[in-house]
Amino acid sequence: MKFKIVTFLFILGIIHSFSACKFSKSGEGELTGSPDDSSTFETLKEDLEILNNILYLLPSPGEIVEGFFNSDLEYKQGLVNSVEKKDSYLGSRSQALNLGVYVTDLAYLAKFGLTGESVDYFEAVRSLSTQVGVSTEIFESLMDRARTNISDPDSMVLISNEACNEMFAFLETSKKESILAVISAGAYIESLYLVLETEEEFMEDDPIFARISEMKYPFENLFSMAKVYGDDENVAGIIKYLNLINQTFEQLAVDETETTVTKKEGKLVIGGGTEFTLTAENFKEMKSAIRSIRTEITTI
């Protein structure tokens, strides 16, 4: 059996060398690793450490969009980034950030049943995914399904979520977590942009504003994920945006209560914890910060 393992690893090693070539992308070394046998031992040590690290998980852009726009928030025309700009983004960081933006826009359009536009944004997601090194194969069947289900908003939402999951899984499995962090940042910023721009004015009792303050939680995971890959040039380039967002969240009022675990009618209930409160001033500052970041990201 030991022989089998050695043989298996040897075969995988050969396949690996081919795959590394297949997936490497020339000219944009920051985001893609190139095969280097001499670094194998270092990689091995890093992987041993990664196994003991925390995996920071984020809700998908579709879930975030749905969380906001399931309420009274209505579709607002002209908010999404123009799909015409998709080929104008140059450089890995800009492409990855705007891929995240388009992923969120796709979820937003699908959510509101704008299925025709959704297909165009799906195409933009596919196009930019290719630019950042995601295999186009994962989109082929989804693209066909999108065209077939163009008149069914629910299916379009599912397909957009699936496309996102497939893309993120591909990046993770091909050890391109740094790109994943940049795309996630773009998607997160766009989610906040869409909701903040939809809300014209602050209303204290509107639950949407509590939801906006809760965006601090996925942000914390995004920030932690970005810090893990902070040595990557592209990730380092987005830290300034994340620091700015962090500053706005740091200004929120905090109400901390002890986390409790109780049983209610046989069900485990986790209560208490930290609650953040958004004020009119916080809303204004956050809106301004996100708008300027989003403008910087999407401007050609």
Place this chain on the structure above:
Amino acid sequence: MKYIRKIQVSLLLVLALPVLGYGQFCGDFQKVGDCRKDLVPSYRYYNQSRGDMIGVGYTIKYNVVFYGDRDYIISFCTIKNFYPVHFKLVDEISEEVLYDNEEDDYTESIGFGVEKTKLILIEVEVLARKASDKEIEEQYPCLGMLIQFKEDKL
């Protein structure tokens, strides 16, 4: 021996994942493994569900966003001889253990409500009680974490 085993796991990850990936190895394990049995029609699939490769002796830690006013079901699955799966829900800030399935005879699934949105650290390991030493040494099973939710005013 433990060091050799860690090297084996890492070699497998380093060599196998770029081509086969979790996608083919374990990426959808939460959808195709035993976790499927816990699918509840009235609940929705949460996209922070995952499938990962694990080695006996390793602990995977997931930091998950749980939204408030929701009910959740978390289920874990692996391959036959690598059960039971031991998992803990840990408060991300206080590091207090909120739930440990050891107290429930290593149940693979737990339902719970969350009152306020929070980050919860989920620590998971496979205990492999029925696996032989040889299996533990030579196999690297998939671990699935299926998270389902429904909106619920508690």
